Amino acid sequence: MQKTDSRAMELPSLWEEELKLIGPEKGVVHLATAAVLNAVWDLWAKQEGKPLWKLLVDMDPRTLVSCIDFRYITDVLTEEEACEILRQSQVGKKEREEQMLAHGYPAYTTSCAWLGYPDATLKQLCSEALKDGWTRFKVKVGADLQDDIRRCRLIRNMIGPEKTLMMDANQRWDVPEAVEWMTKLAEFKPLWIEEPTSPDDILGHAAISKALAPLGIGVATGEQCHNRVIFKQLLQAKALKFLQIDSCRLGSVNENLSVLLMAKKFEIPVCPHAGGVGLCELVQHLIIFDFISVSASLQDRMCEYVDHLHEHFKYPVLIREASYMPPKDPGYSTEMKEDSVKKHRYPDGEVWKKLLTAQGN
Numbered sequence: 138m139q140k141t142d143s144r145a146m147e148l149p150s151l152w153e154e155e156l157k158l159i160g161p162e163k164g165v166v167h168l169a170t171a172a173v174l175n176a177v178w179d180l181w182a183k184q185e186g187k188p189l190w191k192l193l194v195d196m197d198p199r200t201l202v203s204c205i206d207f208r209y210i211t212d213v214l215t216e217e218e219a220c221e222i223l224r225q226s227q228v229g230k231k232e233r234e235e236q237m238l239a240h241g242y243p244a245y246t247t248s249c250a251w252l253g254y255p256d257a258t259l260k261q262l263c264s265e266a267l268k269d270g271w272t273r274f275k276v277k278v279g280a281d282l283q284d285d286i287r288r289c290r291l292i293r294n295m296i297g298p299e300k301t302l303m304m305d306a307n308q309r310w311d312v313p314e315a316v317e318w319m320t321k322l323a324e325f326k327p328l329w330i331e332e333p334t335s336p337d338d339i340l341g342h343a344a345i346s347k348a349l350a351p352l353g354i355g356v357a358t359g360e361q362c363h364n365r366v367i368f369k370q371l372l373q374a375k376a377l378k379f380l381q382i383d384s385c386r387l388g389s390v391n392e393n394l395s396v397l398l399m400a401k402k403f404e405i406p407v408c409p410h411a412g413g414v415g416l417c418e419l420v421q422h423l424i425i426f427d428f429i430s431v432s433a434s435l436q437d438r439m440c441e442y443v444d445h446l447h448e449h450f451k452y453p454v455l456i457r458e459a460s461y462m463p464p465k466d467p468g469y470s471t472e473m474k475e476d477s478v479k480k481h482r483y484p485d486g487e488v489w490k491k492l493l494t495a496q497g498n
């Protein structure tokens with residue numbers, strides 16, 4: 138592969154007339170862009186012999202900024218401001234990198250309390266997680282209020298008052314319903330309610346944020362946020378207290394860099410979404426880079442962890458004492474095992490053959 142010039146990492150202008158009709162910068166077009174560019178960043182980091190987080194940490198501010206498309210966000214963040222943020226964060230960078238290598242990045246687990254788990258399962262998983270040293274837990278809510286009250290009480294009683302509990306509604310409610318429902322769950326002291334309403338409703342999130350602030354409950358969102366422009370407005374509208382980037386939803390590292398810098402400018406902590414296949418493997422790189430080179434803080438910051446499907450990756454995440462240990466292998470940790478790809482290839486892979494045969498019977 139030719140030596141990659143950083144300018145080559147600018148988001149390709151895919152928004153020519155044709156694509157603008159089915160996008161731009163959202164939906165399947167943007168997801169496809171992310172997939173292609175994530176692969177390019179993986180190759181670039183491999184070519185340099187570095188894990189992606191280290192490739193980014195070792196880049197000078199000008200080179201990092203050259204990878205960002207600032208269109209539509211210069212009203213809140215200019216190239217010069219971005220460079221200045223990165224320059225200021227040079228102070229203490231070496232010590233923060235050493236801190237990550239020694240202790241890792243703090244994580245929280247979503248794996249104990251998905252909707253639909255019977256109480257016995259929830260208790261068992263929570264008990265195991267506590268034994269493994271987890272101190273931050275997220276519970277899914279929004280299907281049935283009484284069920285939520287019972288499950289949240291169960292978890293809060295198991296983890297005690299000092300540990301951190303978050304809640305996630307996955308866009309279930311309208312705005313008034315979100316406020317009413319969360320007021321009834323406030324007794325369990327959640328740090329945040331995630332995706333309380335439609336991810337497109339910026340002003341709705343702002344209204345919920347304002348209404349829940351007196352209860353000490355923050356709003357978190359971002360996993361379904363189309364692009365940097367929506368994040369810009371969520372920040373401008375004070376619509377969130379916790380910003381949740383996703384490594385595959387936005388336009389790859391390039392666009393996530395712009396969002397990390399905007400979050401720093403608004404002093405909003407980034408707590409990445411990672412509840413999906415390979416999302417933990419990818420986003421750990423971005424948040425470790427964020428701590429070392431952008432935010433320089435762990436205050437109110439943590440990265441989501443879910444314990445499924447890591448066995449299909451060549452370089453799975455390493456969690457130690459409820460923290461992401463920085464990847465050491467070159468690349469963006471995106472590579473899946475050939476055997477897993479072969480088995481899951483549609484429609485002739487082993488897994489699909491079994492499913493399709495069972496369907497046919």
Ligand SMILES: C[C@H](O)[C@@H](O)CC(=O)C(=O)O
Pocket residue numbers: 247305307331360410411412413441
């Ligand atoms: C499985 C989906 O990514 C989503 O349900 C996960 C989620 O909301 C989260 O991890 O948070």
